[in-house]
Amino acid sequence: MPQNVEKVLDHENLFREPEYKAMFDNKRSQFEFRVPAEELAKQIEYAKTWEYREKNFAREALTVNPAKACQPLGAVFAAVGFEKTLPFVHGSQGCVAYYRSHFSRHFKEPTSCVSSSMTEDAAVFGGLNNMIDGLANTYNLYKPEMIAVSTTCMAEVIGDDLDAFIKTSKQKGSIPAEFDVPFAHTPAFVGSHITGYDNALQGIIKYFWDGKAGQGTALTRIPNESINFIGGFDGFVCGNLPEIRRMLDLMGVEHTILCDPSDVWNTPTDGEFRMYDGGTTKAQVEAAINAKATISFQGYSTEKTMKLIKEHGHDTTSFHHPMGVTGTDAFLMKVSELTGKPIPKELELERGRLVDAIADSQAHLHGKKFALYGDPDLMLGMTAFLLELGAEPVHVLSTNGDKEWAEKVQVLLDASPFGKNCKAYPKADLWHMRSLLFTEKVDFLIGNTYGKYLERDCGTPLIRLGFPIFDRHHHHRFPIWGYQGALRVLTMLLDEYFEALDANTIGIGTTDYSYDIIR
C-alpha cells in the first residue's frame, strides 16, 4: 500500500508506485489493444522528420493546437476594462462559462460576465426575449452602470440584430432608456480574440462618441493637450498598464487609458469581493474624444478602433507591442513628439540601467536561437527585442497573424544580421511548430502555457510569455512593457538560459567541471 499519512503521496508520485505501475501494465496489455510497440516507435521517429514536416505544412483544413481563441473572449476582456461594466454575451451560455474559466485560470481572479442563455427555441425564433429578460436581470441583480453586449457564434449565425434588440428591450422597460448598453457583433468564425477586443472596444467608443446608437447626440470634438492610450488584448495587463501610467505621469502627460482592467483583475483579498473595481469611466471615454492624439500599443488588436478614432480627427499611432530599449525609446519619443514634453531624467536613468543590464548579460544570449509564437503584435515586439539582444528569432509563428503580418516580421529580420535564416509563419499552429522544432532546432521556445507540450516533446525549454499562462503564477502582475518590463523579460530569458546550463552540467564527476559558481 503506497499511500502514507505522514508524507501524503500526490498524483505525481503516487502513480509511480509498483502497485500502480503493475496495474497500468495489466490494463494496457490486456484491454487497451494499443498499437504494437514497434509501430509506435516508428511513428514517434517519423513525426520528427522533414518528410513529416512537409506533410504537416501541406495541411489545408485541419488545425491542431492553435495559439488563438475566439472573438467574444476578447470582447469580454475589453468590456471588463470599463468602470462598473458587466460584459453580457448574447448567445449560448456555455461560451460564457468558458471565458470566465479561461480568464480566471490565467489571472487567478474572478471574472464576472453574463450570458443571455439562448437555447433551441431561441435558435428558431431568435434571441430577443433572452435579451429583454437578460438585460433586466443583469441590471437589477448586479447593479452595473454599463452593460457591454457582444455575441457568440450562435447569435451571429441566426442573425440577431443587437442594436434593434437593445432598443426593443428599452422600449419594453427591461432597462431604463438612458442606461448605457454599447454593443458589438463578435462572430467567433471571423478573426480571433484580438478581433473581438477590437470590435468591442470600437463599439464602446463609437457608442459614446457618435451619439449612443442614435439615442443621444454625437459629441463635438474640442481638441486639448491630452493623449489616449490603448493597450490591446494583453495577458500582462495588470503589470503593464500601471507601468504605462507611471511613465506617462513621469513625463507629466495628461492621458486617458481606454480600457483598463488592471484593477478588477488585481483586487485584494481583504474580506470583500469587488465585482467591479477601477476601469475607464464613462466620463473619461467621452472626454477622450478631445484628446489630441491616441496611441495604440498593439495595432493588430485595435485596427478598427484606431480607424474610428482617426476618423474623429485624432493623430493616431499604432505600435506593435514595443519592447526592449528601441521599442520603448520609440514609444516615449512618440509621446514626447505628440505632447512636446521632454523625456525626463528618471526614464533616461531607467533606460541606462536596462542597457547596463543588457551589456552585463549579452554574451549569454548572443547567437542563441529562439522559436516564438503568439499574437501578431507580441511577436513583432518580441522579435525586435531578441534581435536587439543579439539573439536569433529563428521561428516566429502566429496563428492569428496573416501574410501581411509575416511580411512585417520579415522586414525586421532582414534589417538585422541576427535575422538571417529566420522566418515568420503566419496562420500556423503549434503542431506546425512541433515540426519546426524537430527539423530546425533552437535553444529556447517562447510562448504561452500550451508550449509546455512542445517543451516535453522536443526538449526545447519554454519561456512563458503570452496568454494564457495557467501553470505559473503571478507573471501577469508584473510589467513586460517599458524599460522596467524589458528588464524583467531579459531576466526571464537569462534565468531560463542559466537553468538550462546548470541542468546540462550537473552530472556529478562527469560534466560538473562546468557547473560554475560564477556565470
Place this chain on the structure above:
Amino acid sequence: MSLTVEENKALIEEVLKAYPEKTAKKRAKHLGTFEDGKPDCGVKSNIKSLPGVMTIRGCAYAGSKGVVWGPIKDMIHISHGPVGCGQYSWASRRNYYIGETGIDTFGTMQFTSDFQEKDIVFGGDKKLEKIIDEIEVLFPLNKGITVQSECPIGLIGDDIEAVSKKKAKEYEGKTIVPVRCEGFRGVSQSLGHHIANDAVRDWVFDKVDPNKNVFESSPYDVAIIGDYNIGGDAWSSRILLEEMGLRVIAQWSGDGTIAELENTPKAKLNVLHCYRSMNYISRHMEEKYGTPWVEYNFFGPTMIEKSLREIASHFDDTIKANAEVVIAKYRKLIDETIAKYKPRLQGKKVMLFVGGLRPRHVIGAYEDLGMEVVGTGYEFGHNDDYQRTTHYVKDGTLIYDDVTGYEFEKFVEKVQPDLVGSGIKEKYVFQKMGVPFRQMHSWDYSGPYHGYDGFAIFARDMDMAINSPVWSLTKAPWKKAA
C-alpha cells in the same frame, strides 16, 4: 450548525428580493431546504437557466467533448466549428491518461476545424472530409475519430452523419462518430452527456466487429462507468476493485480506449460512479445485453466500505471475503488519516456547488472528517439526483439548484461556512471574501480524491485550505482593532 428551516426560508426570501418579480418567481422554485422524511430536496431542476443571472452552467458540447468523449485517449476528437470551444476546454479537465501524446493518444490536444465565415456560408462538410483525410495522414495510429458539434453545425444544416459514414467506409470501417452536441441544445452540460451516451450506443456498440480485440472473459469482469480519471481518480478506484479480485475490463472514460468501450458489453457488472453523466448507457447495456449496473461512491472510507460490499454482493463468496480483506488492509491508513485530520476539521461547515455526482457523493467524505455540509446544489442535476441526495444530507440543509453568482455570494455571506467547494469561476470570489475554498471539479489541481489513497489526499487538502495561515492575514492589524 446549519441554519434552521425557517432561517433558510427567510434567507431565500431576502435573496430573491433583488430579482425582477418574474425572475424571482422562477428562481424561487430552485431554492429550498431539505426536510427529513421528504422524498426529494424540494427544488425544481433541469430547467433552462435564466438569461443575465450569471449561471455557472456550461453547454451540451462541454458535456460531450469535455466530459464523456474527450478522455477516450486513442481517438481524435474534432471540435467542429469555430476555434473557441476547443481552445477553452483544451486539457483543462485533468483527465489523466498514459500514452504517447500526438502519436497513439491525443487526450491533451486540441483538434479544431477552426470555422471561418466561408464555412458558415457554404457549409463545413467538405472541410470536415478534408480534415479526416489530413488526420489519417498525420496521425495514422489513431483508433477512431469523433466529430463534436459546436453551435453553428446544427444551425447551418451540415450533414456530419453522412460525412462520417462516407469516411468510415473509405477508411475500411474506421470508427467515426458524429456527435450532435451543439451548445444551444438542452439547458446545460447534461444533455451533452446524454447525446454522447447515445452516440456510443449508435456509432460504437451497434458497429462492433465481434472478432476484433478479443479476450477471454472471466466471471469477475466489471467495467468502471462514469469516472473521468481526474487527477487519477479512476486509477485509485480501479486498484481497489482489482485488489478484491475483480477484473476491470474497461474505464469510461478516463484513460479509456475505444477497445475498452467496444468490449464493455462483456462485463458481468457495470459499476457506475457518475450516475448523472452515464446512467443512459448503463441502462442501455442492461436492456440490450442484460448487464446489471450498480452505483457506488468512492469518496471517504464510510462510503467506500459500503460500496465495496455492495459491489461484492453481486459476486460469489470469494469476492465478498476479498472485499473484507481490502477494507481491513486500508483500515490503518484510514484510522491514521482521521486521527490526524479530524481534530483539525471537526465541526467545520461546508457549502458545495458542483456538478455530476459530487454535490451528494462527497458529503460522506467530509463527515468522515467530522465536517458538516450545510448547503449543496447541482449545476445540472435532475430530479433523480435530488432524490438520491436525500440519503446524504441532513435536515435543514440549504439546497440551491443552478445557483446564480448573486445567490451563491449572498448565501455564503449569510451562512458563513468554513469552506466552500465549487469551481474555478467561484474560487476567487470566495477567497476574496476570506472564505477558504477548494475547487471540487478539478480537485484544485490535486487529487486523486477517489478510493483510500485519494482520501488521504482529500483530507490533507481540506485541512490545508481551512487551516492555512493566510486567512488570518486578510484584515490589516490596524483595522482589526477598530
